[in-house]
Amino acid sequence: MKEFSADLHIHTVLSPCGSLEMSPRNIVRKALEEKLDIIGITDHNSTRQCREVCREAIKAGITVYTGVEVTTKEEVHCLAFFETFDILEAFQAYLDRYLPDIINNPELFGYQVVVDEEENISYEEPKLLISAISQNIDQVEAEVHRLGGLFIPAHINRQKFSLTSQLGFVPPDLIADAFELSKHTSVEDFLKQFPYMRGRTFIRNSDAHQQEAIGSIHTRLRMEHTGFDEFRKALQGKEGREVIL
Structure with missing residues (x-):
């Protein structure tokens, strides 16, 4: 087994709250500097920058690991990852169907653009990506798993846009492959407040919106290689694969 460093929550220039410097080229350059083996691309309610990264x-x-940060109807942020571009596009169609038709105001929220390898704008998303989609968390989870993806509620300890802020607790019947904690708490401190979460799989990531944040906190994965199925096994703690925090 090998150990790999992973920052699985990174926003690009496509996210309206992401810096305009968060191009694919700059993200990869910073990931190299931070000696990351794996990065997760998780823009708000859109997967359209994943291919270029x-x-x-x-x-x-x-x-x-190509993915997205979905804002559910309850305004809970959840990460979802998919193995292939075809599946990613199927989930993008789902997001497009349920994202409300609210037009972005770049001066207020920021630009939402896809850029190519030369950092030229190839697409601008007209809908406001930080809106909540009209599907609740159970519906989102079901669709992610129907497509064979991995479903991970994001920064569950945060004071906003999290399970604990929006619902007040983590539903015991929620089918999640792991739970993400922000850099502002440790697993030990979180479990003191929510002891019923003991035994669950946790990951920690930067939630980077600017280059300097990439790799500032990361998760180590013990796996044979960096393939998607190995990632799934690590989250499940199967066959010697595991998450190390």
Whole structure:
């Protein structure tokens, strides 16, 4: 088994709250500097920048887990990751169907653009991506798992846009592959407040919106290689694969 460093919650220039410097090229360059083996691309309610990040990452020898940060009807943020571009596009169709038709105001919320390898704008998303989609958390979880993806509620300890802030607790019947904690708490401190979460799998990531945050906190994964199925096994703690915090 090998140990891999992973920052699985990174926003690109496509997220309205992301810095305009968060291009695929710059993200990969910073990931190399931070000696990350794996990065997760998780823009708000959109997967459209994932392909270009993958192209850049392949050149650098970095693995990308392609995904998204979904805002559910309850305004809970959840990470979802998918193995192939075809499945990713199927989930994008789901997001497009349920994202409300609220037009973005770039001066108020920020630009929402997809850029190519030369950092030229190839697409601008007209809908406001930080809106909540009209599907609740159970519906989102069901769709992610129907497509064979991994479902991870994001920064569950945060004071906003989290399970604990929006619902007040973590539903015991929620089917999640792992739970993300922000850099502002440790697993030990979180379990003191929510002891019923003992035995669950946790990951910690940067939730980077600016270059300097990439890799500032990361998760170590013990796996044979960086393939998606190995990631799934690590979250499940199967066959010697595991998450190390």
